[in-house]
Structure formats: C-alpha cells, structure tokens
Amino acid sequence: MDEASVSASAAFNLYQEGLAPEQILQLCFLRRRASRNLRLERIKIEDEFVLPRPELKIANVLPPTNISFKELLTSSSVLIKPCDNEIVAQNTSERARDSARRHFLQPQQAAAEEVRQWSALAKSDWLEIFNSSQGGQNYGMMRLNADAVVPSISDICWVMEQCPSEAFIGFVWEHLLALLLQQRKDLMNFQRFISRLVAHDSISLLSPKDFRAKVRARNLREVDDTLGAQAELALISVYRLQRESRF
Incomplete structure (x- = not known):
C-alpha cells in the first residue's frame, strides 16, 4: 500500500455491509508503519502504525449506470404496480361489500364465514350500503324517517356477534340506533x-x-321524550355494569 494514500478501490474494501443495506466502516483497518521521522524512542511495536488516509470518489461507491442524466430527465415515470397483498385486500373488500349489500336487510341468510369477512368494510361502506337499500334515499345527515327500511334488532345483534368490527359498531351507533328506537x-x-x-x-x-356525551349526541329523546329517556338510562346502566365487571 502506498504510504501517502490508498486507492479508491482499496478504500472501498474498508467498508462492509451492515445489518441494514448501508455500508459501514470495518473495525479492522489497514495499517502502515509510521515514517522514521515520526517514530519516537522506546515506542512500542503496536504503536508504530498509523491509519491510512484513503481518497474516495463517489464514482467508486455508486454502481455504474448506462443512463445519461439527459435520458433520466426525459424518461417516462416508472409504472408502479400494486403488490400482490394490496390486490388481494382490494378483492376481499369488494367481495365483502357485494355480499353485505345483498344480505343487508336479511343478514342471517348469509353464511357466518361470509359475514365475518364484512369486517373488511369501513363505516363509509356501511353507510353507502344502507343508502343503496333505501331506494335512492340518502340518510347521511341522519334525519329520522319512519319509512326507512332497516334490519330487525335480532338480525343486527347476530351481525354484531359474527362481525364485531369497529366500523360496523360505529355505523349502528350513529345511523341505526335512533331509527330502530323510532320504529x-x-x-x-x-x-x-x-x-x-x-x-x-x-x-x-x-x-x-x-x-355520556356520546349518548347525548344521539338525541334519542327527539324520537320520543319518554322512550328516548328510557333508552338513554338503559345505555348508561349497561355501560356501568360492564365497566364494573371489567375493572
């Protein structure tokens, strides 16, 4: 090895692949003996070496490329294809959405395994399915309508048992609770x-x-003052019992 410097290729050998793809500096440095004028009297043999001064160019680190900078600027963007997992998830969600739409009003006609796949649906999916079952009526603003067609309470309980997803629970709380009480x-x-x-x-x-704030936000007394108040008390009572058993 030259006393003044190390070639770029030799310097690159000082690096090795770490736990990550990055290159890290090895601890086993190449050493050279110090020049005579730098040596001290009575110096230990292990102290007679100094680290090399490598010269490193970026071209020696980056892999070679046959694409010029001009070609790189004018080339079209690379088409990013979705990975297989994304495609599978999308297909699963579409199948679940179609199944839930077909069986929304009579969910127990669907197989339990099919209903469990409905957990892939978002709250917005459930609202869209509900609206599609109303003959074009839009209940996104949650105005009460006694003519709304909803599943029976027993059917909804069955779906909550088979598909206890947060999205479905949120949809039932925000969009079906008052309607079920009203009907x-x-x-x-x-x-x-x-x-x-x-x-x-x-x-x-x-x-x-x-x-309590979540219960009040449902405005159940708007349905019927007496019945709504009873429903609020029942919700709070069930919440307290479950909280006591949990904690």
Whole structure:
C-alpha cells in the first residue's frame, strides 16, 4: 500500500455491509508503519502504525449506470404496480361489500364465514350500503324517517356477534340506533341489542364523561321524550355494569 494514500478501490474494501443495506466502516483497518521521522524512542511495536488516509470518489461507491442524466430527465415515470397483498385486500373488500349489500336487510341468510369477512368494510361502506337499500334515499345527515327500511334488532345483534368490527359498531351507533328506537319494532330484544353494542371496546373503553356525551349526541329523546329517556338510562346502566365487571 502506498504510504501517502490508498486507492479508491482499496478504500472501498474498508467498508462492509451492515445489518441494514448501508455500508459501514470495518473495525479492522489497514495499517502502515509510521515514517522514521515520526517514530519516537522506546515506542512500542503496536504503536508504530498509523491509519491510512484513503481518497474516495463517489464514482467508486455508486454502481455504474448506462443512463445519461439527459435520458433520466426525459424518461417516462416508472409504472408502479400494486403488490400482490394490496390486490388481494382490494378483492376481499369488494367481495365483502357485494355480499353485505345483498344480505343487508336479511343478514342471517348469509353464511357466518361470509359475514365475518364484512369486517373488511369501513363505516363509509356501511353507510353507502344502507343508502343503496333505501331506494335512492340518502340518510347521511341522519334525519329520522319512519319509512326507512332497516334490519330487525335480532338480525343486527347476530351481525354484531359474527362481525364485531369497529366500523360496523360505529355505523349502528350513529345511523341505526335512533331509527330502530323510532320504529319500535322487536323492542323485546332491545336490551340484548344495547348490551352487545356497548360491549364493544370502541364504546365500553370510553371514560364515563365521554360515554355520556356520546349518548347525548344521539338525541334519542327527539324520537320520543319518554322512550328516548328510557333508552338513554338503559345505555348508561349497561355501560356501568360492564365497566364494573371489567375493572
């Protein structure tokens, strides 16, 4: 090795691949003996070496390329293809959306395994499916309408058991709770319904203050002052019982 410097290729050998793809400097440095005028009397043999002074150029580190800078600027952008996992997830979501749309009003006609795949749907998907089942009516602003067609309470309870996704629970809370109460159908199962609804972590783990605010935000008394008040008390009672059993 030359005393003044190390060639670029030799300097590159000082680097090795680390845990990550980056190149890191090795600890086993190449050494050379110090010049005679730098040596001291009685110096130890292991101290007679100094580290090399490598000269490194960027061209020796970067891999060679046959594309000129001009060609790089004028070349078209690379088409990024979705990975296989993204394609599979998209297909699964589309199949789940189609299945939920077909069975929304009578979900128990679908197989339980098929219903469990509905967990791939977002809250916006459920709202779109609900609106499509209303003959073109849009309930996105959640105005109450006694003519809205909704699944029975027992059907919704079954879906919550098979598909306890946060998206579906949020959709039921925000868009079906008041409608089910207003239509007063299958009220014998209403206690089971709110127990299943409040049992989900997205609701049961709320603080008491946040839960009461969430209940008030539903404006259940707008449906019927007496019935709405009873529903609010039932929700709070179920929440307290579940919170006590949890903590």
